[in-house]
Amino acid sequence: MTAIQGRVLVVDDDSAIRTVVAAALKREGHSVTTAASAAEMARELARGIPDVLVTDVVLPDGNGLDLVAGLTESHPDLPVIVFSAQNTLATAVRATEVGAFDYLPKPFDLNVLTQAVRSAIARGRRAPAVLSEAEAGGGLIGRSPAMQEVYRVIARVVANDLTVLISGESGTGKELVASAIHDLGPRRRAPFVALNMAAIPRELIEAELFGHERGAFTGAATRVAGKFEQAAGGTLFLDEIGDMPMDAQTRLLRVLQSGEFTTVGGARTIRADVRIVAATNKDLGALVQSGQFREDLFYRLNVVPIALPALRERRQDVPLLARHFLDRAAEAGLPRKQLDGDAIAVLENFDWPGNVRELENLMRRIAALSRDAWIDAATLRSALGEGAGAQSAPRDAGIEAAVRARLERIAIEEPQALDNGTLYDRVIGEVERPLIEAMLARHQHNQLRAARALGINRNTLRKRLDTLGIDLGNRSEGAE
Structure with missing residues (x-):
């Protein structure tokens, strides 16, 4: 099938990107003009409207998305393809909002770009989406290629x-x-x-x-x-x-x-x-x-x-997510924590069978229980268990079945509890109590030894005993 050829204007302040993109489009048979700024783009448009405009978001003298919004009114038949290193859902949605034909996150595959140009020439400009002016994102975080594709699909279907x-x-x-x-x-x-x-x-x-x-x-x-x-x-x-x-x-x-x-x-x-x-x-x-x-x-x-990709399939997003969850924990009143470089490496090498939810729970637990402001690799390995940095051990089927059975009972007896935001703390509390009681019994109610076996300090154990209402009477706290 003969490729559809057209006139393409490429705008980017990076000369290397302009050269590579122009060469790829010329190989497709397109006539290509380039510009390094918004002002140069305006001059080229004054000389003649191309079949497709390809532009970066960040230009030395303007914002590409704002320019696209203006072009929607002045040149309604001009399809615009936007690319950007600001790889967030907000950017993808904003690109669709202002009427861009397509959005490509940097770095992009040249084959994807050339296909987008062909589609733009063949189908013409797509109608702009009517979207919220409020901050986009919806809690989704990630700049990996896998998440960029998710953002692109969301941006196309919201309207x-x-x-x-x-x-x-x-x-x-x-x-x-x-x-x-x-x-x-x-x-x-x-x-x-x-x-x-x-x-x-x-x-x-x-x-x-x-x-x-x-x-x-x-x-x-x-x-x-x-x-x-x-x-x-x-x-x-x-x-x-x-x-x-x-x-x-x-x-x-x-x-x-x-x-x-x-x-x-x-x-x-x-x-x-x-x-x-x-x-x-x-x-x-x-x-x-x-x-x-x-x-x-x-x-x-x-x-x-x-x-949606599993977290192990987008490991480069793990540090960003971890810091985000620590920030949220601090906003909720927990002590502010930070991760050092070795700790980040541990997180990136873990397989995360529970995905983003497991990472969030881990950051929340560390924020609550760790005494140090800076989290190191040893603290994370202790929190993750011996499987840190390797394939996680399979979950215990009996524990999983017990949790599912408990949830089913709650759904029947108290269906409102599934939606009122207390379920996590409630179920964790129900699991935590017998765990602490079992470890205390195993160590003859010596709190110091039980705390060490649990991987927490004695003060934390005391607080959990008070919170859970576990009365030890006059039994030993333990000392060394």
Whole structure:
């Protein structure tokens, strides 16, 4: 197929980048003009409008994104491709907001750039997105190539209502992506409602999704609105969609097809005015093949796929994330901590089976328990265990099963506890108490020895005993 050729203006203050980009585009058959500043770009545009403008964000005499915003009005048919070393979600979203045809983070693949130029010439300029003027980011942090691709996809979908399916291991930040899509889109002033399929008993999922009428089943004393009604006008985030029972999948599919639903026990048809964002840590394609997930529902959900990388696949983001979590811990009132170079190396070499969530919990724990302002490698290795810097040991299946069982019981007896922000401290407290009691018993209630075995100091152990209400009577604290 013959490549579509055109006139391209390349703007960057780095002469090496201008030379390399111009050479790559000329090999494609394009006519290329270059400029080193906003002023030179303006002069070139005055001489004639190219088919495509390729520009850096940071120019010596202006901001490329501000210039693109002006070009949207003065040259509405000119497609603009923006590249930048400011590799954040905010930059990607801002580029889309001002009407850029595409955004490429530096360093970029020349093949990706040449393909973007071909697409711009072939399809013409894409309509600008209508996005929030508020600070973009949504809590997503990372400058690795893998996260840059995530940012690009988010920037392209925020302005429309396409269904998004986010995949990734547990702890990678799937709900943060869903929140960013909502917060940066036109539905941002309406509710963002999340429902975790794995945390809801099978028999209650339909009532949770669609609501129920009074008397619909035993215990239904009043009418209760479901998540579809609660999210009206906004976004409904269906987390762990791979755990959805088959009968509930069938009903969800009907709602996605028709845009309407009825409550459990109801007859009135209600319009489903929501954007659907789903997430899973499972291979839905494999579940389809095994008959555990409906193929037609999979294709309804997988309109825009976003694959979140595991933390071990973007190790260069670990220091940035770790410092961010320590800053958040300090903002929450915990002592401010900093990481030395050796400590950062330990973090980068760890495999993080729990991904970003595990890193966040570790930084929070260190901020709370470490006595030193500077965190060194030894402190981190102690906190991580003997597996630091190597493949982590597999989780104990019995402990994992016990935690899951406890969560299921809480979901049945106190469903509000799953959403009120206290679950982490509650479950950790329930695990911490028997652990401390067991270690005290093992060391004949000698607090010094028990603290050493736990890897904490005696003062910290005393505080935890007081907080947890563990009474040792007159038993020995231990001394050396």
